[in-house]
Amino acid sequence: MACQFSKDGKYFAQITSEGKLKVWNTLSNTFEQEFTPDFHLTSPCTCLHFISSEAASKSGSPRKKKRKESLGESNTCVALGTSNGRLLLYSLVKGDLEYIVDSATSQSVNCLSSITNEFVYSGADTHVIVWNLSKRNVSSKWNAGNDKIYAILLTPLGDKLLTASKSIKLWDVKSKEVLKTFTGHSSPVTMLEYINPRSDAADAYVVSGSKGDRLLSCWNLNDSVDGKNAVASFLMEDIVNNLSIFVDHDGSSRMAATVRSGVVHIYHHTLNGKKSNKPIKPKTTIQIVSDSGTKDAVNPIYITAAAYRSAETLCICYGSAVVQTFEDITISSYKKVQCLLREDIHKKTVSKENQVTKVRTPVVGNDVHYLTTQTSSAPSKRKNDGQQEVPMEKRLENLMVNEEDSSSKVPKANNAAQLLIQGLHSKDKNILRTVLFKKDEQLIKNTIKRIPLSLITPLFEELTKLIQGKTLSRQVGLTWLKNLILIHSGLLLSNPDLSSFFGEALGSIEAGLALQSPRNKLMGRLELLIAQINHTPQQDSHDNEALLVFNDKASSDSENEGMEFEAHSSSENEWEEEDSEGGDNENEKVDESDYENDDGSDEPMSS
Incomplete structure (x- = not known):
């Protein structure tokens, strides 16, 4: 930030x-x-x-x-x-x-x-x-x-400009030419601060800090000095976030570097043009903590930035992004670590709210007499100990279960919305079939209204599978899909993938509509055939009866069951007469054949 x-x-x-x-x-x-x-x-x-x-x-x-x-x-x-x-x-x-x-x-x-x-x-x-x-x-x-x-800095005279990426370039503003290039950082430079110890443009420095190095580098801006190497480097415990510089009257420079870990490093160094071989360590490190209430444990408070008021006074900003606190502190140069104990702002606000909203319970003595609907205000002869006994009738009434109230308050185990939610989460086909194959229109509407919006897409996918099925599943799926579109039309229209979302369902519906005309023709023909079959007269019952019934009396005694045939409506006498007439005719034919000979005479043939 x-x-x-x-x-x-x-x-x-x-x-x-x-x-x-x-x-x-x-x-x-x-x-x-x-x-x-x-x-x-x-x-x-x-x-x-x-x-x-x-x-x-x-x-x-x-x-x-x-x-x-x-x-x-x-x-x-x-x-x-x-x-x-x-x-x-x-x-x-x-x-x-x-x-x-x-x-x-x-x-x-x-x-x-x-x-x-x-x-x-x-x-x-x-x-x-x-x-x-x-x-x-x-x-x-x-x-x-x-x-x-990543960083830019204009010199106080306005004639030179510094730009920083991984390397730092010194530009001439009028000619827009690079005068010097400083290299030494391994990551992009995000912090540039100008230092002029003696108010002389020839003796000017710039301090740079990158977002990946734990060192602050100081570079000499004098044209006569080679800028390949840093004049001084300052050691930190973390990456720099904020930098403030103060120059004393004697030319010494004071620097306060706020790092990512939430502490401030104080440096005191005099820049005289000579190169420092070793990194400069901080003179003092300032940190802020709060009492956690436990022994040997403290909570650190993050310092966001710091700025010099004077040589020995520093304004620090600490807290969070929501609540910031500013305080002027005096730097103790003789301490290596200056730890400040402050009250946590968040805990302080909570305690104030508790004080405002605190509710105190009134103190009640033991001689208080409680009146109920079952007791009267008349004084009791027994010793009043502050506790009123509940009568036995009231206790029995409390033990009794009211069936009407209990049945109305107990939740239903087969709640359609809960079952549908459980089925969509677990992908259980039995649960989904139990819920989706219900034909009550009002139940379907109430179920769709009660399911969460996040389950609309899984429900639509399940309904698409039903529509692709056979007649019963298609009918059920279309009923659910119609109510789903009517209730959640706004949510479905806000979906950017609406065309692909409805692709499979529309394809199944169009395929069903293409078969609707042949299906209607077939249904019409079937209805005509059924009507004709229902109007044909019923045949007589004797058409289905057998013409002859023959009983085999010569069958063995072991075969007790004989074959039975139903007799014709005509009597046995008529059947015997027909048989005798047939026999006479056959005898006549035999006699005629016996008397016929080769000569054509009527004499009988010898055997």
């Missing part, structure tokens, strides 16, 4: 992880302002820098200018860089944006630096962009190389 103190140390600004700008007053230890850009979700703020913008105040009327000058107000502004190449100027006096400058590029603004209220220098990807605040446009832009710029 980008954070910075103002030049006078009055304000502290920070960009949160949500893209909001928060400003605190360090003198009064109060939260002043909070600003959320309209486009903080699509193009959040990436960096900030305090400037004293007189250019912004020029837009006002002359009367307002004179009034502000008479009141002695300084229009302190915060320049904000965004990820889509815009520069926002936020006024602390107005509590709103002054104006927005667009670079007409989509390059992210990663760092900002300025010494006047007219020009602001920024690093956008691999380019350097110069913003003109008075004209509210981009003054110039040039390419700084192939590496992305």
Whole structure:
């Protein structure tokens, strides 16, 4: 999170992880302002820098200018860089944006630096962009190389510019040429601070810190000195987050480095141009803890940033991103570790809430007499010990179970919504078949309304499988699908994959509609055939009877069961007459054949 103190140390600004700008007053230890850009979700703020913008105040009327000058107000502004190449100027006096400058590029603004209220220098990807605040446009832009710029610093005279990636380049602002290159960091440099011990431009230094090294490197900006190696290096226990420098009257430099672990390292060193062979260790390390309430155990409190008020006074900011506390402390140079014990802010707020919402129970004596509906207010002859006995009738009533109430309050074991949720989670086919094969329309609607929205997609997939089945499963699936679409139409329409989501179901429905016409024709023919069969007259019962019945009397005695045939309606006498007539005819034919001979005479043939 980008954070910075103002030049006078009055304000502290920070960009949160949500893209909001928060400003605190360090003198009064109060939260002043909070600003959320309209486009903080699509193009959040990436960096900030305090400037004293007189250019912004020029837009006002002359009367307002004179009034502000008479009141002695300084229009302190915060320049904000965004990820889509815009520069926002936020006024602390107005509590709103002054104006927005667009670079007409989509390059992210990663760092900002300025010494006047007219020009602001920024690093956008691999380019350097110069913003003109008075004209509210981009003054110039040039390419700084192939590496992305993570930090930028303009010297106090405004003639030289420092840009940092893994290496640090010193530029001439007018000619836009590289004067020197400093190399030595193994990761991108994110921190640059200018040091001028003797107020001489020829004796100037820059301190750099990267996001992967636990060393702060100091480089000499003098043109006559070779810049390949660092003049001094300062040892830290973690990566640097914030850096503050104070120069004494004698030329010695004091440096407060806030690291990622939440402590502040204090260094005291005099830069005289000579190279230091060993890394410089901190003189003092400041840390803040809170009492955890247990023996030999403390909770550390994270220090966000620190800034010098004077040579021996340091303003520290500690707490969390939500609650920040500012305090001026005196540096103890004779202590190696300066540990400060402070009360935890979160525990303090909780204790206050408990005090406000605390409920005290009134103290009641033993001589209190409780009245109930079963007891009267008449005094009892027995000794009153403060406890009222419940009558036996009331106890028996409490033991009795009211069937109506119990049946109404006991939850149903076969609750359709619960079974459906369980079946969708476990993919149990038996449970899903039990629930989905119910034809009650009202039950289906209530079940769909009660299932969570996260189970709409699994339910739709199961219904698609039912639609692809046979007649009964297709009918059940279409009923559930119709009610699902009617109830959750808004949720289904918000799905971006709606076409693929309904693909299989629509294909099955279209296939069923294609077969609807032949199916209707077949049903019509079947209905005609069934109607014709129902209207045909019934045949007589004797058509199904046997014509002859023959009883075999010569069968053996062992065979007791004979074959029985049903007799015809005609009598046995008629059947015997027909048999006799047939026999006579046969005898006549035999006699005629016997009397016929070869001569054709009627004499009988000899045997």
